[in-house]
Amino acid sequence: MSDDLIxxxxxxxxxxxxxxxxxxxxxxxxxxLPYAEHLVGNxxxxxxxxxxxxxxxxIIASATLLASQPLLxxxxxxDVAVDYLRxxxxxxxxxxAFIGRAGSRVANVRAEAWQGRRDAQVATLHGHFxxxxxx
Amino acid sequence: xxxxxxxxLNRLAPLLVDGSPHAMALGFSLEGLGPGNAQMRAPYRxxxxxxxxxxxxxxxxxxxxxxxxxxxxxxxxxxxSDTPATLDLRIDYMRPAEPGNDVVAxxxxxxxxxxxxxxxxxxxxxxxxxxVATAQAAFMVTRPSAEAAxxxxxxxxxxxxx
Numbered sequence: 001m002s003d004d005l006i007x008x009x010x011x012x013x014x015x016x017x018x019x020x021x022x023x024x025x026x027x028x029x030x031x032x033l034p035y036a037e038h039l040v041g042n043x044x045x046x047x048x049x050x051x052x053x054x055x056x057x058x059i060i061a062s063a064t065l066l067a068s069q070p071l072l073x074x075x076x077x078x079d080v081a082v083d084y085l086r087x088x089x090x091x092x093x094x095x096x097a098f099i100g101r102a103g104s105r106v107a108n109v110r111a112e113a114w115q116g117r118r119d120a121q122v123a124t125l126h127g128h129f130x131x132x133x134x135x
Numbered sequence: 136x137x138x139x140x141x142x143x144l145n146r147l148a149p150l151l152v153d154g155s156p157h158a159m160a161l162g163f164s165l166e167g168l169g170p171g172n173a174q175m176r177a178p179y180r181x182x183x184x185x186x187x188x189x190x191x192x193x194x195x196x197x198x199x200x201x202x203x204x205x206x207x208x209x210x211x212x213x214x215x216s217d218t219p220a221t222l223d224l225r226i227d228y229m230r231p232a233e234p235g236n237d238v239v240a241x242x243x244x245x246x247x248x249x250x251x252x253x254x255x256x257x258x259x260x261x262x263x264x265x266x267v268a269t270a271q272a273a274f275m276v277t278r279p280s281a282e283a284a285x286x287x288x289x290x291x292x293x294x295x296x297x
Contacts, residue, residue, distance in 0.1 A: 013184045014193035038160035041203075042218065044283035044290075049157035050206075050221040051199025058194060074186060077194050081225040087279050 002066040002134075009062055009074055018052065020059055027067045031060035033093040040090060047087035050123075053113055054082040057095055057125040061109040064097035070134035075107065080127030088122040091115050100126075104133040143215050144168050150287075151207050158203050161196060171212035171244035175204040178237050190234035197238060201226060201256050201270040204240035209252035209274035212244025217284045219252055219274035226270045236260035238267060250276040 010020060018039065021032045033039070033056045041049025062075045093113050100108035111125040138146075145168075152158045152165050152175070161183065167174035177183075177192070177200045185193025202224055209219045232238050241263065242256035251273065258268040276284075 008187075012187060012193060013182045014195055015185070017182055038156050040156040041158070042155060042280075042283060044154075044218075044286045045279050047220075047279070049155065049199060049202070050224065051195070051202040052157050054198045054202065054224060055193070055195025058198065076231075077226075077228050079225070079227045080198075081223060082198075082221075083223045084221045087220065087277075 002069070002071045005071060005074055006063055006066045009059065009066065015059055018056075020056060022060070022063055024067060029060070029064050029067050029096070031056065031063065031095040033095070035090055035092050045087050046090050048090065048093065050082070050084055053084075053088050053093060053123045054080070054125065056093060057082060057097075057111045057113055057123060058127070060095040061097040061111045061125065061127065061129065064099065064111075065102065065107055065109065065129060065131060068099055069102065072132040072134050075129035075131045078106070078128040078130055080125055082123055082125045084123050086120065086122050088113070089115055093122065102131065104135060105131060107131050140170050140211070140215060144170070144211055147215060151210070152203075155203070157199065161199055163200060163203060165207070166239070168207065168211060171208060171247065173204050173207040173211065173242045174239060175200060175207070175242075176237050176239050179235050189231070191231040192234075192238065194228060197228070197232070197258050197268050198224075198226060200238060200240045201242070201258055201268065202272070204242040205254040205256050205270060205272040206274065208242035208244045208254050208256070209247065209272070212247035212252045212254070213276065214247075217276040218280050218287065220277045220280040222273040222275050224270060224272040226268055228268050229266050232260045232267045
């Protein structure tokens, strides 16, 4: 719906640096964080950095909001809570977000990240985003 | 005489950032480390911008900075023996960081006992009374994190850090 802003989001220097991609079927969207050595937080586990996984979930939450309705600006996170359920292995990470409620100014969003198995989540996020609806 | 916690922290400090490829990729530097507290800086860099129109650093940089600083404060709060894993991290984004300014996270371990540590942190871009973000996090020494710490100790003892 806000396709040009999804492009802006993914083209931002920080997002492009870590190669975040999305696969989209209408308003259903899956994010992909391709594995790279610079995502590793602790090489001794080894596990991806919690901050990298948390940031990826925030990006996919924003992208899902942009895919769901016309917005005039990129969503801005107000608060997020990330639960870390298992160490993220040095492999690709996937994520999907679900909109709890989106009004004209604020949206409540949940997101889940997983690796090999969809039902074995590595991290989940819930948060609020400031949005500017075009409606 | 047994090594004090502060001496141990001083010895381990370089490894706590350099040992993490993601922290290195974001250019983090550890500015202070004591028993149960840590201060860490993220540089303002063009390649870490989240909104090219405004030049504001991406929120992900602040997320990673707070996670890393909180993790180090939890590690030192637990006596610098085991590397704890993040159970959860909750962040309030107060305002965007000023374009051009570095962001500094100051993390304090409020309580550490047994396997669990509770940490609070503030991220600011020059004035701690005007924060960019605040965070609260819980950490735990999990089985994978304890095994990793055992490997790290062995690596330090044998001098093999590869």
